[in-house]
Amino acid sequence: MTGAFAQMDQGIVLRGASLVIRGTPILSDLTLALTEPRIGIVGQNGSGKTTLLRLMAGLVAPSSGSVMVDGIDPARDRKGMLSRLGILFQNPDQQILFPTVAEELAFGLRQQGHRDAETRARAALAAEGRADWADLPVSTLSQGQRQWLCLQAILLMAPRTILLDEPFAALDLPTAARLTRRLATLPQRLITISHNPAAVATCDRILWLDSGRIRADGPPGAVLPAFTAEMARLGEADADPHLPR
Numbered sequence: 001m002t003g004a005f006a007q008m009d010q011g012i013v014l015r016g017a018s019l020v021i022r023g024t025p026i027l028s029d030l031t032l033a034l035t036e037p038r039i040g041i042v043g044q045n046g047s048g049k050t051t052l053l054r055l056m057a058g059l060v061a062p063s064s065g066s067v068m069v070d071g072i073d074p075a076r077d078r079k080g081m082l083s084r085l086g087i088l089f090q091n092p093d094q095q096i097l098f099p100t101v102a103e104e105l106a107f108g109l110r111q112q113g114h115r116d117a118e119t120r121a122r123a124a125l126a127a128e129g130r131a132d133w134a135d136l137p138v139s140t141l142s143q144g145q146r147q148w149l150c151l152q153a154i155l156l157m158a159p160r161t162i163l164l165d166e167p168f169a170a171l172d173l174p175t176a177a178r179l180t181r182r183l184a185t186l187p188q189r190l191i192t193i194s195h196n197p198a199a200v201a202t203c204d205r206i207l208w209l210d211s212g213r214i215r216a217d218g219p220p221g222a223v224l225p226a227f228t229a230e231m232a233r234l235g236e237a238d239a240d241p242h243l244p245r
C-alpha cells in the first residue's frame, strides 16, 4: 500500500470493547489493533466470532469501549463504511435484497453514489464471463453461485477490508477451491472466520475466541496447534457444557 491509501488505512482498532445482550456478556474487554493483510478468527460454537464481525462492521455498537475502522466509528457512519468495510455473511440469503443478479450488484454502487451503477454491474458480469447472468432471478442460483454474487457485490464497492463469516461452510470442494484462489489474489485486508484450522493456516495472524474473550493471538504456527488440540480434547469429552441441553 502506498501514499494516501496507506495513511488512511489505520485498520480496525478495538479498545476495551465489550458487548452485553440482555444482561449476558457476549464479548468482553477486547483490545486489538488489526492491521495485517490476512487475519483468521477461530473458536468453538457460540464463542462470539460472528458477533465480533458484526461489532467490527458497526451492525452492533459496543456496550462499553470503542471500535474504530480507519479512524471512524462504524456504528455511527454507515455511509463511510461503504468504502472501508464489506461483509460476506455465512448465509448469502441474509445479504441478498434484490430479485435479479444485476440489480443486486448495482445496489451497493448506487449507495456509493454511482449514477451508472447498473451499467457498471453489467460490465463487471461481462468481465467475469457471466454477462448472461444479468437478468437471472437470484432465486435460480445455487448456494455457491449466490455466495459468488455476494462476493462480487462487495468487490465492486472496493472496500479496504472484507470480513468473511465461514465462507467455505456451504461450498463443495471445487467451489471452495475456486473461492480460495480468488480470495488469495485480492489486495484487500481479509478477516476470515472459520471452524477449520486449515482454512486459516496461511493467515498472518490468528485470533482464538473463547467465551467472548481472546484466548490466544499470534501467528498460525503458535495458535492453531493449541486450538486444534483443545477442540480434540473437547470432542472426546462426554458432554458439551457450552451448548444448551
Ligand SMILES: Nc1ncnc2c1ncn2[C@@H]1O[C@H](COP(=O)(O)OP(=O)(O)OP(=O)(O)O)[C@@H](O)[C@H]1O
Pocket: 021, 026, 043, 044, 045, 046, 047, 048, 049, 050, 051, 052
Ligand atoms: N442477538 C442476540 N441475543 C442474544 N444472544 C445472542 C445474540 N447474538 C448472539 N448471541 C449469543 O452470543 C454468543 C455468541 O454467538 P455468535 O453467533 O457470535 O457465536 P459464533 O462463535 O459465531 O458461533 P458459531 O460458530 O456457532 O456460528 C452465543 O451464545 C449466542 O447465543
